[in-house]
Each structure stands twice: as structure tokens, then as C-alpha cells.
Amino acid sequence: MIRCKRVYESVEVQDGQRVLVDRLWPRNKRKEDLHGQWLREVAPSDALRKAFHAGELDFAAFVQRYQQELAAHPEHWYPLLDLAGKGNLTLLYAGKDTEHNNAQVLARWLEDELERRGPASSPVCYAP
Template sequence: MIRCKRVYEAIEDQDGQRVLVDRLWPRNKRKTDLHGQWLREVAPSDELRKALHAGALDFAGFTRRYQQELAAHPEHWYPLLDLAGKGDLTLLYAGKDTVHNNAQVLAEWLEAELDRRGPGSSPVCYGQ
């Protein structure tokens, strides 16, 4: 199962492998507190991230463009498929919006890839 969770939330047994998928390190979070990996290259480009935060893109536009970036660079997200195939995977993000974030888009992308390869599970993002 692939979950999405704010990096500031408590670590839980069901988190499985934890991977931070933001380009920037979260404020007030020590690296030793992550208890997982940081894959900044799988995050949206700086240009795309800034366009969303500035309001130049709505979330649907952000999603389309982020999916294009993901399609162009499978080497960035392919290791996540391996982790998801071995057990629970939690994609961590720092943003306050629990519904409209890059981790949600990435989880849906990974689930679609897993479905193409065989049986999968649906992404779960806390706060929905």
C-alpha cells in the first residue's frame, strides 16, 4: 500500500518504508528524525513548484505538468516501485495541504504503474 503523510506526523508501524518526496528539506525537521530516505529528484521541478505556490497554476495544471516530468524521468521514481512492491510505502511531504500536494500526485502515478504490472493497492493520503 502506498500512503501519503506529512513529515511532521508521528511515525507509525504501518508506515513501512518512509520516503521524503519534496525538493526542499522541511523546516524545523532534523535529518535524524526522518527515519527514511530523501529522494529530492522525484519532486516537481523548482519552476513547477514555484508556479503552483505563486498561483500561476491551478492544481489540475500542476498535476498535468508534474506527470509530464515524471514520464520524462522514470529513473527518478522507478526505485519507489521496488519499495512499494516489497511492502508498505509512505511518501512524506511538508506542505499543509493534505489533498493538493506532489506526494498525492506521485502516489497515484506509482499506483497506476503498479497496476500496469499486476495487482496493486490504492494510495491513501491522510486528511482526506
């Protein structure tokens, strides 16, 4: 199962493997409190991230451009498929918007890839 969760939420046993998928380190978060790994290369490019946060792109345009970036660099997200195949995977993000963020897009992308391989669970992204 692939889940999405704010990095500021408590660590839970059901999180499984925890991976921070933001390009920037979250504010006021110590590295030893992550209890997981950081894959910044799987995050949207700086240009795409800045355009979305500046309001130059709506979420649909952001999703389309981020998916293009993911398609161009499978080496960035492919290790996440292995983690998801072994058990629970929690994609961590820092943003306050729990519905419109790169972790949501990435979770759906990974689930689509897992479906191509065989039966998979659906992503569970939730707010605190």
C-alpha cells in the same frame, strides 16, 4: 500499499518505508527524525513548484505538468516501485494542504504503474 503523510506526523509501524518526496528540506525537521530517505529528484522541478505555490497554476495544471516531468524521468521514481512492491511505502511531504500536493500525484502515478504490473492497492493519503 502507498500512503501519503505529512513529514511532521509521528512515525508509525504501518508506515513501512518512508520517503520524503519534496525538493526542499522541511523546516524545523532534523534529518535524524525522518526515519527514512529523501528522494528530492522525484519532486517537481523548482520552476513548477514555484509556479504552483505562487498561484500561477491551478492544481489540475500542476498535476498535468508534474506527470509530464515524471514521464520524462522514470529513473527518478522507478526505485519507489520496488519499495512499494516489497511492502508499505509512505510518501512524506511538508505542505499543509493534504489534498493538493506532489505526494498525492506521485502516489497515483506509482499506483498506475503498479497496476500495469499486476494487482495493487490504492493510495491512502490522509490528513492528521
